Every structure is written in structure tokens, then in C-alpha cells.
Amino acid sequence: MAYLFDTPEQRRRMLEAIGISSIDELFTQIPAELQLKRELHLPEPVSELALEQDMTRRLGQGGTSAGICFLGGGVYDHFIPAVVDEITSRGEFYTAYTPYQAEASQGTLQAFYEYQTLISQLTGMDVSNASLYEGGTAVSEAVFMAMRVNGRHNKVVFAGTLHPEYRQVLETYFSRLGTTLVEIPHENGVITAEACRAAVDDQTCAVVMQQPNFFGCIEDITTLTEIAHAAGALAILAFDAVSPGLLKRPGEYGVDIAVAEGQPLGTPLQFGGPLLGIFTCRNEYVRKMPGRLIGKTTDRKGKECFVLNLQAREQHIRRDKATSNICTNQGLLALRTTVFLATVGPNGMRQMATLSHQKARYAASVLTKIPGVSLKFQQPFFREFVLQTSKPAEAVLSALTAKGINVGPHLSRFDLHNVSGMENCFLVALTEKRTREEIDGLAEALKAVLS
Amino acid sequence: MRNQTATQLLFQMSSPGRGTIVFPPSDVPAVSGVPELPAQCLGSAQLPLPEIAEPDVVRHFVNLSTLNMSVDSHFYPLGSCTMKYNPKRHERLARLPQAATSHPYQPESQLQGLLSVLYEMQHMLAEISGLPGVSLHPAAGAQGEFTALLTAAAYFRDRGENRTRVLFPASAHGTNPASAALAGFECVQLSGGKNGFVDLDELKAQLDDRTAVFMVTNPNTLGLFERDIAKVAQLLHDVGGLVYIDGANMNAILGKTRPGDFGGDMMHYNVHKTFTGPHGAGGPGAGPIAVRDFLAPFLPAPIVTYDAAKNWYSLSKPAKSIGQVRTFFGNVGILLRGYFYIRTLGGKGLREASELAVLNANYLLSQVKDFLEVPHGDRCMHEFVASGRKLKEETGVTTMDVAKRLLDYGFHAPTVYFPLVVEEALMMEPTETESQQTLDAFAATLRTICSEPAELVKGAPHSTAVCRPDEVNAARKPILCWSAPNC
8 A cells, every 4th residue: 555564564563562463452442333334435546657647637737728827816827936846845845844843943944034034025014924824814814913903893994995805704704703894985996085084983993905906906005004094993905915026015005914915926826725825014013913923043052043933822822812723824835935035036026027017008008909898997007907898708708718818807706896897897917927929819819709 | 064154044145136037028018098007106116135046045945954854854753743754746746737727717617627626525525524515615724623613603693593602622722712712702621531531521511502512633632532422422412512523633543433423513634634735844734624414505615516417517605605714715735635645545545544553653652651651541543642741850851851852863853742731741643654663763762862861861952953942032022034234
């Protein structure tokens, strides 16, 4: 049997040392009437070769190679330098676990300390933790943290331009806690100062925003943050992890907590998981943070080294009073992002963001020249925008798929409030990977589909 | 041999202009007629990220990696974490295009292979647990707990019941109470009886119509099977409550007994433990849950369904779903590795894996019990908890000292000081993929350490790059981010 290597002779000797004659005797701990009397009904065991043949048949084609990818909505088809896969597949990182024994985990601990620093540098925020599950849970964890900071549990305000799946996660997380979630309706794809002021009051715990927002549009985060602060609420920003290459960093808006889906920075799409939850905040709130934190310290000989820090916040110590129930970080994905950022550096981040933006502008320009196609929102955007066409989006996207081009998602997929005419709307996302030829091909295909 | 230049912090290795070129120049013309980014939203300066050439990046991380212990390089008997061998064959399969590069909003027509695998995985986890409703959605075990508790809450609300309390024994993982609190329940901790077993009288005294869920790990965190689990379940069911099985220790019972058969109503799996995901220095995991049929309509979305008439797999939302607890489907990359593992072993192989995990743990127990106290008996399931209490009394050497000294001998330490109910606890879980030779060497080393001069052990580790980081000072003045000198 694969992975089970002991010979019958070894098993016999072990049983003898224990003082029993069969393995079954060890399982008498389980009352007989609770024991399974049959074999599990599972497929027959397969060899490595047979499994590879079956999986290659079923999974060997598809993914983003099934069509040119203009899909967006939170995760994106970005380039991953080979060095990321090469480094992170090293067994010493890959098959280690949580660095409980600091002396046996300095590689991991230093890499996570570097991750925290790189993310601080990327975001302009004081502190980053060593990562959470993904962007959506990071938003909910940010709201819990805001409650611990200002003690306001009754009301949380969120932008109607927040990713609908982030909103859905928020609704699930707070479904039993008696917190009212208030949506700020958007106007032409963005949140206005007036709408924000109307929603925020002195009971408001936090204002949750997204930059660029779910529709790809640029929000006036500075103003919205000032409104939140004036009411004593915290400003929470979900940002596009690539955007600091071109746009202001979250810290420059003055927000209190900034979170992101870190997938674009070196993690493959994998049908949406595992991903990377980036979580950052201002220094003064560090003891209220959820998740792992790595700190620098010195050892007995005064040598600089790294440890799991501020563990007294965590579930294994604080139990029901912990800052979160999270037990691990996303170690491997955090390492991927560390290697990614170390490799591409500031110039690579600028190029990645600028290329994505330029290509998005070019795509918007050529696509809106097609009769019956327009930008849904006349707003500046970063790398993604909502297109409105003369036909239902779902049918348009299916027709494009048939031509080998994946675009979307279409907005009727989501339970979006306050968006009229969304059945004809869909997102178009660009990354540095898309070429002019592919964009022109999309324009040609869309023209054909609509005519 | 150590290359200390390469293991400086990345930031100390940076030189302006010494970056790596990764991306090509733009191939699209500048355009007008599209809304321009306003100046006030643009970043002002270059990001303060380090600039490092690719060869230096590689050397840095390769050298850092050598400062780690890992399953690939060392015996790693970290109790409760199931550090078994991570099969290499899974890695290549997980990189197949549909597995690695599918976008979550891609059309179902391009995902049929992947969805068929995930659909099969749902069935496999239902069969292994004896609980028919499966959601692959939660990101990790702790999120599985939280999700199942919300599922239970939705079920009670649907029945018009207001149940507010979640109970758990003192030996429970910290995530249990943390998840219950997060899900809005009142937490009630039971002190437990002998051997860490649930005390039925104590439990009974706490049960009433406010009881929602009893969370229990079985085998428990002492590595013992709760003999009275069926009675425990009966007590809960009698008052209308539900039993949650923390599946952290599933590696002990695969194909031997099933949570659904011993009274559990819901459970989570830790796929990365039981079915070998890469532990990745602390994640990612995957924490799918399995529940009884009457709870299935409340499971989170999405789940994979199959239309046999059309031979078509699709994603759908259960009728009374609690919604999503994260974005997108789930941690597919880890779920797939679990699937590959189950396919490789089959039903017989899974049972054998558990048998050997239990054999190895009992063998190790038999090899250490004459010099290290094992307070909860001569038999265990897949792990056991020894106590360094006597050693500490006699020599002043603590469990932490022993753990650190093990590192000198090339063994990762067991889990220490957990569960809290055992003094100076050393929780050892060898797993089935370790050989008798490894276990013998480990036991002999432990024996040696227990008789080494106290001073030597208390000074350990002597061979690692660092020794006993000052955690107290780290917490007092947290330094969580490198900053440039004079800045």
C-alpha cells in the first residue's frame, strides 16, 4: 500500500513490544457496537501512474488556458515568476508547520517577518499580520477588530460598492450578533460624501470601503475616511493588492485597517483557493489584531532572531476571549508573496500596475467604440470596469466563451442592490498578461456577438 | 557551512537599481476619451520595497529554508498536528491546468473535470464520516467549526428554538470556544472526569433547553477514545441538542468507526492533516464539514451537484443556506491533495493508515513509559500525552528544556504544554509514515536526554542557529516590521 511501509516482521515486533498479538486489540478502546464492520465504500486504491492518467484526463485541460482570461472580481490572472514556485516548493518550507519551536523554524519566522515588512511597505500601514485566510474573511475580521477598538457593536456601515461576496461573508459572520449592517447606496458607481454622511452616526463602529471598488471605479477614500473619523468610527479599506504600484497606498488615505486579497501577488487562481488574506492596521491597535504576528527579538546570546509574538491574543491561550478563532495563517501563500515581492521589487510592482491600467484603458477605449457598448459608470478606473451592452450579459459572455475568450463575471450573478439594468452588465479585467492582440480579438468577438 | 550574508534581512540586501526585470514594455497605445485617473489618487513616489537581483533572492530563501525543520527532513511528532509524509505525487497533479489555473468565475462548461472531482470528494467525506451532507467551503478547521455552529444555529432558528449555549470539555482545542464565541454562543466549559473523558453526570447537570451544541474531539486530546460517546450523544439528543465532533484526530479512526455512527451530528475534517496537505509552515488548510441529513439544507454555499440526466456538474446553493463564510468555493488546492490521497489508499488503505498510526503511537508509548510518566494509561489511539512532571521535580529540567534538547539531536519536539489538563505535557503523534527505526531512535534519544546533566539540557538547544528567543521582551516591545536606520 502506498505510504504504508512497515513489513509484517516489523509490525510483529512492535506488537510484541506493546505486549499484544494483533492490531485489533488496540482498537478495543472503541466499543464493539460502534466499530465499522465493513470496508468504507470508496474507489479502489490506484497507483501513482493510474492516478496521474485519470487526473490528466479530467484536469489536464481547462483553467485559464481554456480561454483568454479577462475575468476579474477579486482574483486575477497575473504572471508568477518561476522563482516563486521553485523556492516555495522546497520541502523545508513546504512541509514544516506552525513555528512553535522558534529554534527549529527561523527560516519560516524570518520569512514571515519579511512578509510583514514588505506588506507594510506596500500598503504604507504600520503593521501587517502574518496573513489570514483570504480577502473576504479579512474584511469581517477587520470589523470585529474595529469593535474591540471602539466598543461599538450595534452598527457597521459598508459601501454598496463592496465586493458582493465580501458583503455576503460579512452578513454570515454577523448574522447572529445583533449588529446592523447598513449599506451606503452608490451613485454612478461610487460612494458620495453625502451618502456616506447620511449613513454614518455616533453609533457607527466602522465604515467598510473598497478601492478600486467592486465595479473597478476609484473612490474618494480620503473624504470617506474623514467622515468615518468625524463620527468616531474606524475606516476599513479593502484594496486591490496590485494597486499600490500606481495608486496611493492605503496608509496615505489615513485608514485605520487595510485588508486585501493577496492572490495577485504570486498565488495561482486554483478556482479561488487557497488564497491570501492581507491584514494591516495602525500601530496603536496592534494588540487588538487577529491572526499570527512574528516579532523580532534576541536570544540568550543576544543574537537577533524571530518568534511568534503577542500570542496572548490567540485562541490557544485566550480561548473564547481570543481576538479571532483563526489557528493558522496562510503560511505557504504568505511565503509566495514574500518571494514575489522580493523578486519584482518596486519597479516590478509599478510595471505590473501600470501595464494593467494601460491595457484596461486601451480595452475600454476599443470596446466602447463598438455600437451598443458603453461604460456603465463614467468614472476613472484602475484595471477593471463594468461594460454595458445591448444584449443580456449572460448570453454575451457565453457567446464569447464559445469564441475562446472568458470575460466577466456578469453582474446578474450577484445579489446587488441599487444597480439598475445590471442584466446587461459585466466586468472586464486586465492584467499585464493580456496582449494588444488579445484585446483587439476581444473587441472583434464582442462586435460579432452583438451584431 | 552557514551563509550568513545570504540570511541577512531582504531589506539589508537591497541596492537601488539592482532589481530583476520581469515584465515586458507596454504593447498598447495611450488612449483618450476614457476617464483619466485623478492626480490625487496617484501614488507619489516609488514604493519602498527592496531591490534585489534574482540570484540573491534565491540564495536568501534557500539558506533560510535550511534553518527549518520539516517533515521532508526530520521526524516531526507534533501532537494534534498529524505531521505525516506529504506525497510528492500530489504536487504535480495539483499543478494540472484545470486544478491550478481555474478562475472562480469561469463558466461551468470549462470546469466539468474539476467539479466532478470535487463532487466525488463530497461523497468520499460523507462516507468516511457517516454524515451525508458535506460542504467543502470552509478554509480551515477553525472555520469549519464556526461554519457548522452557524449551520446548527440556522437549523434551530428554523425550528423556532432559541438555544444559546455551546458546551465543551476543558481538554478542547482553543478553537472550539473561540469559534463558539464568534458564532454568538455562550461558552460553557466542563472540567471533565478521569482520563480526560467526559463526565456524564457533570454533562447532564448542564443540559437543558438552552443547550445548542456539545463540541468534543474524539479521540480526545489525550489520545483516548471517548468510550461513552454514544451515551453523551444520547444525552444531548434527549434535550434536543447536537453533537459536534472536532475532526482533528480523524487519523486514528478512518474506516474503524465513523462520527455519524457514534452519535455525532456534525464534524469538520482537517484535510491538510488527515489527508496530507502541505503544512506550508502554518497553512493553508481546508476544513470541510459533514452533517446529518436534516442539517444539510442549511449548509453554506456553494456545493457541487450533479444532474445525471444531463451528465452535468454545477454549483448550487442549499435551500436554506447560511450563505458564504469566505469568497469563492473553498481551498480547492488542498481539497484536491486530500482527494488524491484518498484515491491512492482507497477504503482498505485508509483503515490500514489508521491502524498503523495507532500501532506506531502505542509502540512509541511502550518505549518511553519506563522513563517518562504517561498518566493516562498504557494504551492510546494515534497519539499520547506524556508528562515531564517527575523529571522537573527531580532535576529541575522542564518539558520545554526536553523539547529544546530534542532539536539538538535532529528531532522536532512534540507538542508541549497541551492539553492543559496534563502537567508538563509532551503530546506525541508519530503518524503511520514513520518507521520502527525512527521511533526507536527517537525513544532512545528521549531516554538519553532524561538522564543528561540538567545544566546541559537547560542550556539547549546548542546546535541551532539561535537559542531560546526572549519572548517576554518581544511581547513587551513588539518589533513587527523592519525599518530603515535613521528613518
